[in-house]
Amino acid sequence: MQTKYRSIRGVCMLENTIEISKDDLLSEVQNMDYNNYRFVTATCVDNGDGTFDVYYHFDKNYEMKNLFVKVKKEEELPSISKIYFCAILVENEMKELFGLNITNIVVDYGGHLLLTDDAPDAPMAKQQIVIEERKADV
Amino acid sequence: MGKTVIPFGPQHPVLPEPLHLKLVMQDERIVEAIPAIGYVHRGLEKLTEIKDFTQNVHVVERICGICSFMHAMSYCKCIENIMNIQIPDRAKYLRVIWAEIHRMHSHLLWLGLLADAFGFESLFMQVWRNREKVMDIMEETAGSRIFLSANTIGGTRKDLTKEMLVKIQVILDEIESDLKQIESVFLNDYTVKHRLVGVGVLTKEDAYKLGATGAMAKASGLKTDMRTTGYEAYGELDFEPIVHTDGDSYARTVVRIKEVYQSIDLVRQCIAKLPEGEISVPVKGNPKGEAVVRVEQPRGEVLYYVRANGTKNIERLRVRTPTFANIPALLHMLPGSQLADVPILILTIDPCISCTER
Numbered sequence: 085m086q087t088k089y090r091s092i093r094g095v096c097m098l099e100n101t102i103e104i105s106k107d108d109l110l111s112e113v114q115n116m117d118y119n120n121y122r123f124v125t126a127t128c129v130d131n132g133d134g135t136f137d138v139y140y141h142f143d144k145n146y147e148m149k150n151l152f153v154k155v156k157k158e159e160e161l162p163s164i165s166k167i168y169f170c171a172i173l174v175e176n177e178m179k180e181l182f183g184l185n186i187t188n189i190v191v192d193y194g195g196h197l198l199l200t201d202d203a204p205d206a207p208m209a210k211q212q213i214v215i216e217e218r219k220a221d222v
Numbered sequence: 223m224g225k226t227v228i229p230f231g232p233q234h235p236v237l238p239e240p241l242h243l244k245l246v247m248q249d250e251r252i253v254e255a256i257p258a259i260g261y262v263h264r265g266l267e268k269l270t271e272i273k274d275f276t277q278n279v280h281v282v283e284r285i286c287g288i289c290s291f292m293h294a295m296s297y298c299k300c301i302e303n304i305m306n307i308q309i310p311d312r313a314k315y316l317r318v319i320w321a322e323i324h325r326m327h328s329h330l331l332w333l334g335l336l337a338d339a340f341g342f343e344s345l346f347m348q349v350w351r352n353r354e355k356v357m358d359i360m361e362e363t364a365g366s367r368i369f370l371s372a373n374t375i376g377g378t379r380k381d382l383t384k385e386m387l388v389k390i391q392v393i394l395d396e397i398e399s400d401l402k403q404i405e406s407v408f409l410n411d412y413t414v415k416h417r418l419v420g421v422g423v424l425t426k427e428d429a430y431k432l433g434a435t436g437a438m439a440k441a442s443g444l445k446t447d448m449r450t451t452g453y454e455a456y457g458e459l460d461f462e463p464i465v466h467t468d469g470d471s472y473a474r475t476v477v478r479i480k481e482v483y484q485s486i487d488l489v490r491q492c493i494a495k496l497p498e499g500e501i502s503v504p505v506k507g508n509p510k511g512e513a514v515v516r517v518e519q520p521r522g523e524v525l526y527y528v529r530a531n532g533t534k535n536i537e538r539l540r541v542r543t544p545t546f547a548n549i550p551a552l553l554h555m556l557p558g559s560q561l562a563d564v565p566i567l568i569l570t571i572d573p574c575i576s577c578t579e580r
Contacts, residue, residue, distance in 0.1 A: 098514060122433055127538075139527070146448070170431075170551075197259065198263045198579060
């Protein structure tokens with residue numbers, strides 16, 4: 085697999101990162117599994133412009149490789165938990181805390197892994213805080 | 223035969239922190255286990271986005287009370303990598319000393335909890351009596367028993383005097399001597415072995431595939447230890463990862479006991495090699511870029527990801543703690559086990575729920 089450096093706003097970013105489209109995600113992850121990589125975790129970053137950066141971190145002999153996917157809000161992102169079962173927790177967490185639309189997670193908590201019914205939606209996402217005008221009870 | 227769902231936790235005598243498991247049972251045997259967490263979720267990752275990047279050292283330290291020093295060290299390393307800061311050699315050794323003292327405290331705490339879980343009260347008290355000596359070292363050297371606050375971006379905030387180093391060595395001798403007596407009970411006592419041997423076997427292949435880390439992986443035969451990558455002063459120290467091949471609860475206990483001895487040895491090596499000089503370098507400007515750092519905590523590999531945008535606030539901090547990685551392995555081990563073994567199985571992953579939920 086080719087190694088290349090990614091850059092965001094002119095700053096050199098994570099080494100050994102490959103940028104892929106969400107359509108290629110499952111095949112690339114399958115490739116990682118085939119090459120005997122261990123799934124370490126995934127990281128979601130809200131860019132604040134309606135897009136999310138999602139990293140999938142893999143390790144083999146202490147060498148880390150990252151798959152990078154950019155997704156738009158509401159856009160579907162396939163779950164990798166059928167290939168790596170150990171991704172269930174982090175995928176549920178990203179779905180819940182960032183509002184990522186991850187589909188077909190093997191064990192889907194439906195937004196209740198960490199949060200309760202009355203918790204705000206996607207609390208880790210960058211949000212515009214709107215303060216409602218107070219009205220007197222009549 | 224019908225199935226019964228038994229809720230295990232979130233409050234249970236064996237659990238120091240709240241973890242809930244829905245156990246689907248057939249007679250006394252577990253068919254399926256579904257975890258439910260979220261009882262101590264504090265949103266600390268989000269908090270780091272509104273704090274100054276230097277203040278975050280103290281925020282991440284509060285992710286966990288047991289491996290707090292290594293959380294702060296991992297975060298500092300991330301920022302240092304982004305800002306290309308070379309910390310002084312003395313600071314590298316000091317970080318290793320405190321990190322290994324924390325590992326000892328964590329493993330001894332766990333051994334005590336394990337003894338308590340299988341009902342060996344006096345063993346539990348002997349282990350924790352020994353652990354108190356480790357806590358004394360931390361209090362004497364950093365002024366605090368848990369949150370040392372010794373890390374800073376660019377090195378350490380505190381130094382060790384020659385008198386402290388001598389005292390540490392004296393206390394380490396006592397800890398080692400006491401541990402030898404305790405160890406024989408853990409490893410040879412009939413009742414202890416009866417509760418641990420053959421319970422919760424995790425094969426090497428499963429451990430790797432399920433992303434297990436720390437003692438969970440090492441006890442299953444995986445020779446994995448992030449310290450061997452040589453971060454801080456580990457590259458100049460002589461050690462090998464502790465590995466066992468049986469993959470059961472007994473093997474995980476053996477690994478952790480041996481790691482306490484290894485930590486004692488590493489602290490001694492550091493004290494012998496501790497160079498003179500500064501303990502920190504000044505830091506100018508704000509970080510811009512992103513970095514991933516992996517550090518070997520007592521429970522295994524922790525991953526820190528930081529993205530910074532050149533302001534005093536970082537854009538994103540992500541922490542993947544070892545317990546988070548070990549829960550899928552626990553879910554794999556539980557089916558087929560007896561209900562009576564569940565407390566031991568949960569304990570042998572050394573769960574830290576505060577870490578997991580952040």
